[in-house]
Amino acid sequence: MRMLKQVWCWFDDVTGISAWLVPIMRHPVPDARKSAWLYVLGSATLFVFILQIVTGIALASSYVASTGQAYNTLLFISGTPFGRIVRGIHAFGASAMVILIGAHAIRVYLMGAYKYPRQMNWLTGAGLLLFTLLMAFTGQLLRWDQTGFWSVVIAAEQAGRTPVIGNWLGHFILAGDTAGGATLSRFFAAHVFFIPALIFLFLGFHLYLVLHNGISEPPKAGQPVDPRTYRVWYQELLAHEGHPFWPDVAWRDVVFGFLVVMIIAGLAITIGPPALGKPPDPTIIGASPRPEWYFLWYYAVLTLIPRWTENYVIILGPALFGAVLILLPLVAGKGERSPLRRPWSFVIVAFIVFMIAYFGRIGKIAPWSPRLDAQPLPVEVVGTTSGPVEEGAEVFYKKGCEYCHTVSGYGGIRGPDLTYAGDRLTAAQITTRIFSGAANMPSYTGNLTPGELSSLVAFLKSRRRRPPLVSTAR
Amino acid sequence: MSEVRLPQASAEVATTPCQPEEDRRKFLTRLSISLGSIGAAVVAIPVVGFLLGLRKPSFVWRTVGKLSDFGIGSTVKVSFLDPSPLPWAGVTAQTAAWLRRVGDHQFIAFSVDCTHLGCPVRWLPDANLFMCPCHGGVFYSNGTVASGPPPRPLTQYPVRVQDTEVQILTSPLPIT
Numbered sequence: 047m048r049m050l051k052q053v054w055c056w057f058d059d060v061t062g063i064s065a066w067l068v069p070i071m072r073h074p075v076p077d078a079r080k081s082a083w084l085y086v087l088g089s090a091t092l093f094v095f096i097l098q099i100v101t102g103i104a105l106a107s108s109y110v111a112s113t114g115q116a117y118n119t120l121l122f123i124s125g126t127p128f129g130r131i132v133r134g135i136h137a138f139g140a141s142a143m144v145i146l147i148g149a150h151a152i153r154v155y156l157m158g159a160y161k162y163p164r165q166m167n168w169l170t171g172a173g174l175l176l177f178t179l180l181m182a183f184t185g186q187l188l189r190w191d192q193t194g195f196w197s198v199v200i201a202a203e204q205a206g207r208t209p210v211i212g213n214w215l216g217h218f219i220l221a222g223d224t225a226g227g228a229t230l231s232r233f234f235a236a237h238v239f240f241i242p243a244l245i246f247l248f249l250g251f252h253l254y255l256v257l258h259n260g261i262s263e264p265p266k267a268g269q270p271v272d273p274r275t276y277r278v279w280y281q282e283l284l285a286h287e288g289h290p291f292w293p294d295v296a297w298r299d300v301v302f303g304f305l306v307v308m309i310i311a312g313l314a315i316t317i318g319p320p321a322l323g324k325p326p327d328p329t330i331i332g333a334s335p336r337p338e339w340y341f342l343w344y345y346a347v348l349t350l351i352p353r354w355t356e357n358y359v360i361i362l363g364p365a366l367f368g369a370v371l372i373l374l375p376l377v378a379g380k381g382e383r384s385p386l387r388r389p390w391s392f393v394i395v396a397f398i399v400f401m402i403a404y405f406g407r408i409g410k411i412a413p414w415s416p417r418l419d420a421q422p423l424p425v426e427v428v429g430t431t432s433g434p435v436e437e438g439a440e441v442f443y444k445k446g447c448e449y450c451h452t453v454s455g456y457g458g459i460r461g462p463d464l465t466y467a468g469d470r471l472t473a474a475q476i477t478t479r480i481f482s483g484a485a486n487m488p489s490y491t492g493n494l495t496p497g498e499l500s501s502l503v504a505f506l507k508s509r510r511r512r513p514p515l516v517s518t519a520r
Numbered sequence: 521m522s523e524v525r526l527p528q529a530s531a532e533v534a535t536t537p538c539q540p541e542e543d544r545r546k547f548l549t550r551l552s553i554s555l556g557s558i559g560a561a562v563v564a565i566p567v568v569g570f571l572l573g574l575r576k577p578s579f580v581w582r583t584v585g586k587l588s589d590f591g592i593g594s595t596v597k598v599s600f601l602d603p604s605p606l607p608w609a610g611v612t613a614q615t616a617a618w619l620r621r622v623g624d625h626q627f628i629a630f631s632v633d634c635t636h637l638g639c640p641v642r643w644l645p646d647a648n649l650f651m652c653p654c655h656g657g658v659f660y661s662n663g664t665v666a667s668g669p670p671p672r673p674l675t676q677y678p679v680r681v682q683d684t685e686v687q688i689l690t691s692p693l694p695i696t
Contacts, residue, residue, distance in 0.1 A: 114610015195612065196639060199693065200654075203638040206695035216695035223577055223692035226613055227606025329599040329616040331632060331640045334653040348637075349655045353669050414656035414668070418642065446647030460656055488658050488666030493648050 074288025075295045076263035076280075082298060084157075085261065087150035089299040090306050094142045095245075097307060098181075101136040102238070109188070111234035113227050116190040117325045124319060134314025140182050142310055144340045147178050152395050155374075158383030159262040162273040165375035167259060170252040172371040177245050179340075184237040186338050190230055195326035196335035198225050198233070207357045225328070260284065261291075265383035273380055334415070342409030343402045349414055414486075416449035417458035427454045429508065438505025441498045445490065453509060461487060468510040476506050578603040581680065581687040584619065590627070590686065595620040595643050595661070598629075603690045617677055617688060618643050618650070620661075629677040629688050630663055636670040638693075650674065 058064045078085055108129070110119045123129035151171065154160060160168035183201070187194045198220065206216035221228035263283060289295055324330055337345050351359050385391045422443040430436050442448055450460035467476065477499065483489030494502065582600035590596065598619045605613035618630040618641075630650070632640045639654035649666060650659035657668035664673045675694040680687050 112608040112610070113606075113612045114608050199633065199638040202693065203633075203636075203695055213695050217692065218572070220693060223690075224602050224615055225693065226602050227609030229612075325611055327611045327614065328632075328640075329597065329614050331597060331616060331642050333640055335639055349669065353671065356669070356671075415653055416651050416656065416658075418651065418653060444646035446644050446649055446651065449644075449651065483667065486656065486667045488649055488660065 070257060071292035072290040073257060073260075074284040075261045075291045076283055077287045077289060078264050081264040082295075083302070084153050086299050086302040087146055087153055090303050091143065091146040091150055093303040094139050094146060094306060094310070097310065098136060098139045098143065099242075101132050101139065104132045105136060106238060111188075111231050113190070113230045113326070116188070116230055117322070120189060120322055124322065130318055131314050133319035134317065135310055137319050138310045138313045140185055141338075141340065142306060143178050144182055146306070147175055151175060156385045156391055156395060157262065157265050158271075158385070158388065160375040161271045161381070161383055162276060162379050163259050164255070164262060165379050167252060167255045168375045169372065170248045170255065172368075173248045174245065174252060175371075176368070177241050177248065180241055181237060181245075182338065182340060184233050184241070187233055188230070188237055189320070189322060190326050191323035192326060192330060192333045193323050193335045195225060195328065196333055197337065198229055200335065204360050207360045209361070265385070267382070267384040267386045269384070270382045271380045336412075339406065343405035346405040346409035413459045416446075416460060418449055420448045420457050423448070423453060423456055427456060434501040434504035435508045438501035438503070441494070441502045442505055445494065445498070445502075450487070464506060464509055466509055466511055468507040471506075473503050473507055476503050577692060580690050581682070582690055583685045583687050584617075585686050587681060587684045587686060590619065590621040592621050592623065595645065597643070598688070600688055600690065615690065616640070619679070619686070619688070625681045627679040627681070627686060629679045631675040631677060631694055633675065633694055634670055635672040635674060635694070636668070641674070
């Protein structure tokens with residue numbers, strides 16, 4: 047023990063590290079009282095980020111970023127018991143990063159902690175939010191299975207909507223004419239080197255600023271921020287009721303961080319990493335690419351907006367969001383911090399959370415996607431095994447109607463449910479609709495023989511509720 | 521004992537700066553910034569040039585089958601190799617297309633990329649329609665938009681018949 051202490055004394059003498067580290071660990075922090083647990087989100091994000099780096103390095107030691115081989119290396123990693131867990135931690139960690147950084151940003155916003163003197167804290171944080179989302183996107187892509195491959199194409203197409211430079215930008219993302227040999231390496235370099243370098247830069251600055259400006263005290267209604275007097279007032283507050291960060295306050299960060307890491311590890315062990323889809327063969331047409339859950343809401347929004355607004359939303363939407371994040375501390379840098387005096391902050395946060403949850407759910411169901419795995423209607427539903435109704439049921443499946451329409455629970459939900467179509471529509475109305483199509487339905491003019499059409503109409507007219515058991519006729 | 525008088529601290533020098541010193545400092549600062557900028561530029565040119573220059577557009581006719589492989593009126597999926605694929609591209613070096621023979625020597629080749637946001641469209645032979653799984657885009661057999669969000673008809677690749685071989689001209693991924 048004495049030996050250890052002597053070694054430490056020598057080390058400290060030649061590096062001066064304790065003179066630098068101890069004030070940081072013990073820097074005074076205002077008493078957060080009832081809001082104390084709200085302050086753990088930033089450090090939790092940092093802990094998960096470190097988790098991502100550690101598991102990322104482990105994965106990178108086996109992953110080969112070759113377009114032709116990446117998929118196989120992932121099969122290899124997932125096949126070993128520990129490799130499976132490492133992949134799982136990395137995948138759940140990515141979701142945790144998105145959740146925690148979002149929660150942290152919301153907490154800071156609601157508490158008005160982006161105001162003076164912490165405007166640069168917010169700006170560097172906004173950069174970190176952007177980088178986290180980019181890491182999440184490029185990371186999922188590195189699986190380089192069917193979904194990963196097609197997400198590059200979709201990203202390039204979205205970038206292609208940029209005016210003037212769209213085509214060039216799209217091909218820059220692909221690193222070529224098509225998604226090929228150079229594409230994956232580009233994203234690997236971005237995910238492993240380029241964006242993390244930016245994150246380290248911004249994170250270092252962000253943490254320095256947290257120490258320099260101090261942790262914000264919980265806001266109180268009636269106590270607006272005045273840049274002229276705030277710093278002096280804050281120092282006095284610390285002198286009165288400041289607690290040393292370590293260990294009086296940091297214990298909460300440790301406990302919450304521990305819980306988060308345990309949950310991630312637990313999920314990785316029990317549920318495991320996301321299953322790998324089919325290999326990234328562009329000639330496998332049966333792909334149904336979907337983004338990860340944290341982008342599902344964006345996927346739904348892009349699908350539901352009117353066609354003419356698409357270019358504007360794809361390009362201006364994120365740009366507008368970025369502009370708002372940047373302008374917030376610049377235009378609202380002083381004044382009341384308490385959310386009770388800033389009721390719109392509740393509305394905005396509720397709107398964002400609701401939008402992500404609501405559209406995320408819609409994106410999961412994706413009602414606009416044809417259910418291309420629909421099977422022909424069973425006999426019990428058709429009701430007969432011969433005649434025009436039975437032939438019509440075959441046409442109903444063959445011609446693709448069932449991919450978008452439901453009959454008795456079978457089929458897609460893009461178009462109206464036709465289980466009782468015979469009750470609401472006449473044969474003439476049915477024929478008109480089949481021939482003219484609609485905004486979301488193709489027209490079948492020239493696509494049906496007269497025989498097919500008449501049996502299809504007969505089938506649809508037969509879709510009715512059963513007549514009442516007691517006849518009312520006398 | 522004579523007293524040794526130590527030279528005065530440099531504070532005296534700082535309070536009365538002389539012009540040659542100032543000029544020298546300005547020059548050295550400018551020299552550092554210039555050399556740093558030149559050094560950065562010299563390195564940046566090859567680095568950025570490499571990142572931007574990986575795209576080499578080229579067009580190659582690729583054989584996708586023999587004339588006798590394709591029946592008139594049927595639409596089939598064909599695949600062909602990218603022009604000058606990189607050796608490690610593996611299975612990703614392929615591109616798919618929907619090929620339809622419309623006459624003795626006439627073919628139409630559709631790109632599988634939906635014109636909305638690039639997902640692969642499926643050909644449904646009984647329904648005579650192309651359907652996209654992503655956002656519900658539907659195309660008629662001639663490639664025009666039947667319903668849904670796609671803004672343009674399916675892109676077509678140039679097709680030709682050389683002797684008895686059917687060939688498609690490789691093209692960059694259609695991005696607006």
